[in-house]
Amino acid sequence: MDALAGLLEGPRARGAFMIRACFDPPWAVRVEDRAPLTVMLMVRGDAWITPDTGPPLRLRAGDLAIARGPDPYTCADDPATPPQALILPGAECSYPDGRPLQGSMDLGVRTWGDRLGGSTVMLIGTYLMQGEISGRLLDALPPLLSLPGDVWECPLTSLLMEEIVRDEPGQEVVLDRLLDLLVIAALRAWFSRPEAAAPAWYGALADPVVGRVLRLLQDDPAHPWTVASLAAKAGVSRAALARRFSELVGEPPMTYLTGWRLALAADRLRASDATLDSIARQVGYGSAFALSSAFKRVYGVSPQEHRARAADDAPLVGARP
Structure with a gap:
């Protein structure tokens, strides 16, 4: 994807x-x-x-x-x-x-x-x-x-x-x-x-090295990726990948992966009744506690609070003029 x-x-x-x-x-x-x-x-x-x-x-x-x-x-x-x-x-x-x-x-x-x-x-x-x-x-x-x-x-x-x-x-x-x-x-x-003025990651998708890494991260966020394993998949050194990824995307590979995982988790909290532990495993966190800590650090609220707010803000999709 x-x-x-x-x-x-x-x-x-x-x-x-x-x-x-x-x-x-x-x-x-x-x-x-x-x-x-x-x-x-x-x-x-x-x-x-x-x-x-x-x-x-x-x-x-x-x-x-x-x-x-x-x-x-x-x-x-x-x-x-x-x-x-x-x-x-x-x-x-x-x-x-x-x-x-x-x-x-x-x-x-x-x-x-x-x-x-x-x-x-x-x-x-x-x-x-x-x-x-x-x-x-x-x-x-x-x-x-x-x-x-x-x-x-x-x-x-x-x-x-x-x-x-x-x-x-x-x-x-x-x-x-x-x-x-x-x-x-x-x-x-x-x-x-x-x-x-397309965002940096959009242009980076066309790069033969960074584009491949972006797709790996997006397609399989639950995999225990490291810079070394990503570099091996892309056929470059760790230093070369880290430098090129940061130049084209604007942040290091692991920072991008964290943001992607948390975005996935936020959407699944909003769209499903899955448990926090289940969502954590789906997006690459080892436990509900690990996901909750990272989520609150980035979003400022706990996953449970995020889900509750999403329910309160849900639109009345059946309404029509």
Whole structure:
């Protein structure tokens, strides 16, 4: 598993919020859902995404934008248009004054807005989960990024348009996987652009020595790795590996491995009921005590506290506008 796949491996989309939005100007929607990641794909017309801090971003047909949570933003036909609806955590929807919309903007299966033939059509996919595995990648993204249609053609637009309005058994799972594919394709395209400022580990994956070591660590974190054993696998000396890994990744191999193991543990605490001892063995710690000590040192809370907080913060994935 490479580090880009780490965004979606583990806490993949599960019951993600996906919708086709159809509007006629003037329109504006205020988004305060605190979702970790939202993808917006323009199918027809134009839109502006205006974060609370930073300049507005214009989207034209064929453009794609990704908003990294939890900061709020407004999506509208024009930055000056006042919001007509408010999106809250759990995909709940209300008027700006707090009154529930109660389906007044529903236009059919996963379709929402003014009218089906609206001059603006946007496909929106929102991840409602939190996951520590994806933290390294999400931290590398700006709060708002875009891929213009003239430099990147989305390979999934027509399929998404067909599938998003289907109401068949298993359809939610189909849409979850399509959203995963859309995000992976978009992030690959984004990180290939010079303005993306990709994180050090992303570029290091292409290195014949460090890239191999990164994949070894990511694929088998429970193995009792040492710098010596990693160097032997990579066919270099310990000193050469330590120097090259630190230069390209920004930290020593064992420091990276510790961070990866703890990220895995944090996500498994959030996503499963497995015992702490079981999770410790899965991620390379010899005991629950060893994992707990390392976890608290890095995260500032015990594994049990982390799991309890995750349960308290869990979104209401069944809610829909």
